Amino acid sequence: MTTVHIPFLQTGTLAVGGRLLTEEERSVQSHADRPSSLTKGHRACQGCAEALAARWVMDTAVEAAGGKLVVANATGCLEVFSTLYPESAWKPPWIHSLFANAAAVATGIAASLHAQGRDDVRVLAQGGDGGTVDIGLAAVSGMFERNDDVLYVCYDNQGYMNTGVQRSSATPATARTATTPAVGRHPGQAFGQGKSMVKIAMAHEIPYVASATPADLRDLEAKVRIAMSIRGARYLHVLVPCPLGWGSASSASIALARAAVQSGIFPVVEARAGELTGVERIRERVDVSEYLRPQARFAHLFKPGGEDALERWRALAEANIRRYDLLGGAR
Amino acid sequence: MSGHDSPPTVGVSTGPATSLAYHTGTWRTERPVYVDLAPPCSLACPSGEDIRGWLGSTQEGEAGFEKAWRRLVAANPLPAVMGRICYHPCQTACNRASVDEEVGINAVERFLGDTALERGWALPAPAAQSGRRVLVVGSGPAGLSAAYQLRQRGHAVTVREAAAEPGGMMRYGIPAYRLPRDVLAAEIRRIEATGVRVECGRRVDSLDDALAEYDAVVLTVGAGVAHHVDIPAGAASKIVDAIDVLRDVASGHPPLLGRRVAVYGGGNTAMDAARTARRLGASDAVVVYRRTREQMPAHPTELADAVGEGVRVQWLSTISAVDGPRVTIERMALDTDGVPRGTGEFEELDADTVLLAVGQDADLSLLTDAPDVVVAEGVVQVDPVTLMTGRQGVFAAGDVSPGSRTATYAIGRGARAAKAVDAWLAPRVLPAEPVAREAGSDRLNPWYYSDAPKQHRSELEAARRVTGFEEVLAGLDAEHAVFEARRCMSCGSCFECDNCYGMCPDDAIRKLGPGMRYEIDYDYCKGCGICAAECPCGAIDMVPEVR
Numbered sequence: 041m042t043t044v045h046i047p048f049l050q051t052g053t054l055a056v057g058g059r060l061l062t063e064e065e066r067s068v069q070s071h072a073d074r075p076s077s078l079t080k081g082h083r084a085c086q087g088c089a090e091a092l093a094a095r096w097v098m099d100t101a102v103e104a105a106g107g108k109l110v111v112a113n114a115t116g117c118l119e120v121f122s123t124l125y126p127e128s129a130w131k132p133p134w135i136h137s138l139f140a141n142a143a144a145v146a147t148g149i150a151a152s153l154h155a156q157g158r159d160d161v162r163v164l165a166q167g168g169d170g171g172t173v174d175i176g177l178a179a180v181s182g183m184f185e186r187n188d189d190v191l192y193v194c195y196d197n198q199g200y201m202n203t204g205v206q207r208s209s210a211t212p213a214t215a216r217t218a219t220t221p222a223v224g225r226h227p228g229q230a231f232g233q234g235k236s237m238v239k240i241a242m243a244h245e246i247p248y249v250a251s252a253t254p255a256d257l258r259d260l261e262a263k264v265r266i267a268m269s270i271r272g273a274r275y276l277h278v279l280v281p282c283p284l285g286w287g288s289a290s291s292a293s294i295a296l297a298r299a300a301v302q303s304g305i306f307p308v309v310e311a312r313a314g315e316l317t318g319v320e321r322i323r324e325r326v327d328v329s330e331y332l333r334p335q336a337r338f339a340h341l342f343k344p345g346g347e348d349a350l351e352r353w354r355a356l357a358e359a360n361i362r363r364y365d366l367l368g369g370a371r
Numbered sequence: 372m373s374g375h376d377s378p379p380t381v382g383v384s385t386g387p388a389t390s391l392a393y394h395t396g397t398w399r400t401e402r403p404v405y406v407d408l409a410p411p412c413s414l415a416c417p418s419g420e421d422i423r424g425w426l427g428s429t430q431e432g433e434a435g436f437e438k439a440w441r442r443l444v445a446a447n448p449l450p451a452v453m454g455r456i457c458y459h460p461c462q463t464a465c466n467r468a469s470v471d472e473e474v475g476i477n478a479v480e481r482f483l484g485d486t487a488l489e490r491g492w493a494l495p496a497p498a499a500q501s502g503r504r505v506l507v508v509g510s511g512p513a514g515l516s517a518a519y520q521l522r523q524r525g526h527a528v529t530v531r532e533a534a535a536e537p538g539g540m541m542r543y544g545i546p547a548y549r550l551p552r553d554v555l556a557a558e559i560r561r562i563e564a565t566g567v568r569v570e571c572g573r574r575v576d577s578l579d580d581a582l583a584e585y586d587a588v589v590l591t592v593g594a595g596v597a598h599h600v601d602i603p604a605g606a607a608s609k610i611v612d613a614i615d616v617l618r619d620v621a622s623g624h625p626p627l628l629g630r631r632v633a634v635y636g637g638g639n640t641a642m643d644a645a646r647t648a649r650r651l652g653a654s655d656a657v658v659v660y661r662r663t664r665e666q667m668p669a670h671p672t673e674l675a676d677a678v679g680e681g682v683r684v685q686w687l688s689t690i691s692a693v694d695g696p697r698v699t700i701e702r703m704a705l706d707t708d709g710v711p712r713g714t715g716e717f718e719e720l721d722a723d724t725v726l727l728a729v730g731q732d733a734d735l736s737l738l739t740d741a742p743d744v745v746v747a748e749g750v751v752q753v754d755p756v757t758l759m760t761g762r763q764g765v766f767a768a769g770d771v772s773p774g775s776r777t778a779t780y781a782i783g784r785g786a787r788a789a790k791a792v793d794a795w796l797a798p799r800v801l802p803a804e805p806v807a808r809e810a811g812s813d814r815l816n817p818w819y820y821s822d823a824p825k826q827h828r829s830e831l832e833a834a835r836r837v838t839g840f841e842e843v844l845a846g847l848d849a850e851h852a853v854f855e856a857r858r859c860m861s862c863g864s865c866f867e868c869d870n871c872y873g874m875c876p877d878d879a880i881r882k883l884g885p886g887m888r889y890e891i892d893y894d895y896c897k898g899c900g901i902c903a904a905e906c907p908c909g910a911i912d913m914v915p916e917v918r
Contacts, residue, residue: 052821057869081390087899291900
C-alpha cells in the first residue's frame with residue numbers, strides 16, 4: 041500500500057503531522073504554508089468531508105505540479121458551495137461548465153495545452169458521484185478509454201445532496217433519501233442496484249485507479265502524488281461523509297470514514313492497468329453497525345424489522361473482506 | 372514549500388472576488404477552544420511532578436534530556452533515587468493502559484536521574500539570600516525535599532540528622548539491591564551543593580532550643596522505630612526488629628540470622644527483610660501474615676519480587692509463641708467483616724530468627740518540651756493546608772505526620788512544607804492547592820496512538836539475585852528511554868500533531884509554528900467540531916456560542 045512509513049514519534053502515520061517529524065516526513069497538510077487551494081469562506085455545510093478531501097487532493101496535486109495545475113469541476117455540491125457568484129474559494133485556475141462534461145472539458149484543456157507545448161501544466165477534473173457515476177459517466181468513460189492525460193477525482197457522498205438528497209447510482213442499499221423513503225417492506229434504496237465506479241475504472245485498464253477516504257490523509261496524499269507522477273488517464277475515488285445527506289453529526293465525518301474502512305464496507309485499494317496492486321488492511325475491525333448507526337438515513341435498520349437488512353450489510357462487509365483480503369495477516 | 376496565493380495566468384479571463392469576503396463564522400453555535408487539562412499521572416503523583424512536561428522534553432531525544440531533567444527536579448530533587456524506589460502511582464493512573472500498556476514513567480525518570488549524575492548536571496542556583504534561617508530535623512526524603520525547596524527560595528537551611536549518614540529510610544531502610552548507596556549519596560551531595568548544610572550525628576532534643584536559633588523548623592524525623600507486639604517467647608528465642616536488620620545491613624554490619632528466618636508482618640519492610648534474609652544466607656525465608664493477599668499492604672511488585680527470589684508467604688497466620696527455634700502459628704479465618712480471627716488451630720514452624728515487621732512509629736522525643744504540638748495516633752497533627760503544627764513556625768512532613776508512608780509522598784509533602792514555611796516567613800497566606808480538571812481517558816481519541824508496547828527493564832535472574840546486594844532492575848538506555856517517553860499520549864494538552872489544523876474542512880485554523888501551537892480563526896470556523904473529535908489528546912473543548 042502507499043501509506044508513508046515514519047518512525048514511531050508519539051503518534052504514527054495516522055495523525056496529520058507531529059512536532060517531532062523532519063521536514064521530509066511531513067504531510068502537505070501539516071505545513072503552515074500549505075497551498076490551501078480551497079480557502080476559507082466557502083459555503084459547505086458544517087463538517088463537510090468533501091470540502092476537506094478536495095483541499096487535501098488539490099493541495100497535494102498543486103505541490104506535485106509545481107503550482108501549474110488547471111481544474112475542471114462538474115456541477116454538484118463542490119461547485120455550488122465554492123463559487124457563489126461573484127466569489128470563488130479556489131486558488132488554482134478553475135473552470136465549471138456543465139454537470140455531465142467535466143471529463144470532456146478536462147480532456148479539451150489537456151489537448152490544448154499539449155498542442156501549445158505546455159505539458160508542464162497538469163489537468164485535474166473533479167465532481168461528485170452524481171456528476172461522475174451517473175450524469176457524467178459517458179464523458180468519464182471516454183476520457184478513460186482515450187487515456188487522456190487527466191487525473192479525475194470523484195468525491196462520493198452517495199447522493200444528490202445540494203438539491204435535496206436524492207438517490208444516485210452510488211447511494212448504498214437501504215439508505216433513506218428523498219426519492220427512496222424509509223417506508224414499506226424494503227425501506228430505503230433497494231438492494232441490487234447501483235454500481236462500483238472503482239471497478240468500472242479498473243475495467244478500462246487505465247494506468248492508475250485508487251480509492252481513499254478522509255480517515256487516512258497520508259494514504260490519500262501518497263495516492264495523489266503517485267497519480268500526478270503518471271501521464272494518461274488516472275482515477276481517484278474518495279468516500280466523503282455528508283452530515284446533511286447522511287444525517288450524521290458534523291463532528292463525526294472523519295470517524296464515519298474510518299468506520300467505513302474498518303468495517304470492510306469501503307475497501308481502500310489501488311490498481312494499475314486494471315490489476316489490483318494494493319489494499320489497505322483493516323487495523324481495528326468494527327461491526328457495520330458502528331458505521332451505520334450514527335447515520336439517520338439508516339435509522340430504520342436499528343428498529344424492529346431491520347435485522348435482516350443489517351445482516352445483509354454484514355454480508356457485504358464479509359464479501360469485501362474476502363474479495364480484497366482486507367484482514368490480511370492483521371487481527 | 373511555497374504558498375500559491377496568486378493563480379498562474381493560464382486560462383483565467385476574469386479575476387473573481389474571493390470567498391474570504393464571506394464570514395462563515397456567523398453560522399457557529401459551538402466554538403472550539405483549546406484547553407490544558409491535568410493528566411492523570413500528575414494528579415496521581417504524590418510528589419506533584421509535571422510528568423507530561425518532562426516526558427515531552429525527553430521525546431526530543433538528546434537535545435531535550437537536560438531540559439526534561441530540569442522540569443523533573445523542579446518538584447523532585449532525587450530522580451535517580453525515586454526512579455528506583457517509587458511505587459509509581461502515576462503508571463497505575465496512566466490512560467495509555469487502555470490503549471496497550473501504561474507508559475513506563477518510572478524507568479524514564481531513572482534514566483534522566485542517572486544521566487544527570489553521569490554528566491554532573493547541577494541543581495538550579497537558589498534565589499538571592501532571604502536572610503531567614505530554617506532548621507530541618509531529619510534527612511529522609513521529606514527533609515531533603517523541604518531543605519532543597521527552601522534553599523531554592525533563598526533561605527539559609529540546615530538539616531540535622533541523628534544518624535551517621537544522611538538519607539533516613541532511603542539510607543537505612545531500603546536495601547541496596549533496590550537503591551545503590553552511591554546513587555543516593557550523589558543526589559544528596561547535589562542538594563548540599565546548592566548551599567544546604569547537612570549535619571549528621573546531631574540529634575535535635577529540644578524544639579525550644581531549635582526555635583531560639585532558627586526562624587522556622589520543619590520536622591521530618593520519619594518513623595524509624597519498630598512497632599512491637601507481645602509474643603510469649605522462651606529465653607533462647609531470637610526475635611529482632613526487621614528495620615534494625617535493614618539498618619545494620621545498610622551500615623555494613625550484617626547480622627547472623629541463621630538458615631531459617633520467619634518474618635512477621637505484611638508491609639514493604641517485611642518484603643525487604645525477607646529478601647535481605649535470603650541474601651544473608653537464609654535458605655528458607657517465610658513471611659507470616661495474618662490477612663490475605665488482597666489485604667496485604669506491601670506493593671504487589673515487592674511481593675512478586677520476593678516470591679520470585681524464593682520467599683514463601685504463610686497467609687492468614689499469626690505468631691502466638693516463640694520458643695527457641697520452634698515458632699507456634701495460629702491459623703486465622705476472616706469473619707464476615709473481613710477481620711481475621713483466631714481459629715484455635717495451631718501449627719509449628721522452624722525458625723532460627725523471627726524478624727518483626729509489624730509497623731513503625733515516629734521518634735517524638737524532641738517534643739517533650741512542646742505540649743502545644745498535638746500528637747494523635749502516633750503522628751504529629753498539622754494544618755492540612757499549611758502543614759504547620761500546634762506551634763507557630765514549626766511544620767511537619769513525611770512519615771512523622773499523617774498520610775501515606777512512601778518516599779514519593781514524603782517528597783511532595785516536604786515541598787509543600789517548604790512553600791508553607793516560605794509563605795509564613797513572608798508573611799503571606801498560602802492558598803490551598805487548586806483543584807485541577809482531569810483529562811480522563813474518555814476525552815482521548817486513541818486511534819492516533821500507534822500500538823507501541825512498553826520497554827521492559829531487564830531484571831537480574833532470580834537465582835543470581837539472592838546471592839548479593841547487586842541492583843535488581845537495570846535502567847533503560849537513551850534510545851529506549853526516548854521511545855518510552857514518546858509513548859506518552861500527552862493527555863489533555865496539545866502536543867502539536869497537526870490534526871486540528873489538517874482536518875478543518877473550513878481552513879479556519881492557523882498553525883503558529885514550533886512550540887506555539889494553533890489559533891482558531893473564528894471569522895470562518897463553522898463550529899463543526901471535527902477538530903475536537905479528532906484531537907488525539909482531548910485538548911479541545913466545544914463550548915456553546917453565546918451571542
